Amino acid sequence: MSARTKARKRALDVLFAADVRGETAEQSLEAESLRAAARPERASSWPYAREIVQGVIDHATEIDSAIASHSTSWPIDRMPAVDRGILRIAVWEARYNPEVPVGVAVDEAVELAKELSTDDSPKFVNGLLMAIVRDEDAPVS
Template sequence: MSARSKARKRALDVLFAADVRGETPEQSLEAESLRAAARPERASSWPYAREIVQGVIDHAEEIDGLIAGHSTSWPIERMPAVDRGILRIAIWEARWNPDVPVGVAIDEAVELAKELSTDDSPKFVNGLLTAVVKEAGQPS
């Protein structure tokens, strides 16, 4: 697994923890920052994980608006928390991180959904992300 893939998974852990515990993403990010400082063996994936979470925080309203606007069957609050986190990460990468090709952001999100969510989630994640990038006129 690449360092960026590990970072995405760590970022998902932070976002998921905030969602499930009813914390703000900022609180969850701070707690994980403290854990990361105590675990130097995991240092390689932490800077990008922190960048992802901060990006999701900075663009939260727009990201959630894109999710809500493209999810015809599930209101955002009824989606599995892991799917919300995966979508938030992928949308941030696709829209605000020029270092990540859109196709890579989508592929990584679908892989996380396959690994960590329901059997229906990969198709849902792929469809929603494809709609978001099409609307933005980005190549997938």
């Protein structure tokens, strides 16, 4: 597993924890930063995980707006928390991280959904992300 794949999982852990615990992503990020400092064996994946979470925080309004406007069957607050986190990560990578090709962002999100969510989630995540990235009106940084 690549360092970036591990970082995406760590970022998802942070976002999921915030969602489930009812805390802000900033609070969850700070708590994970403290844990990361105490676990040097996991140091290689932490910088990118932190960048992802901070990017999701910085662009939360735009990311959630894109997800909500393209999800015709599920309001964002009704989506499983893990799917919501996966989608936020993928939208951030696709729109705001020029180092990650859009196809890679989508593929990685679908793989996370296959591994960590429901049987229907990979298809849902893929369809929603494809709608978002195909939308020519969607602002890109």
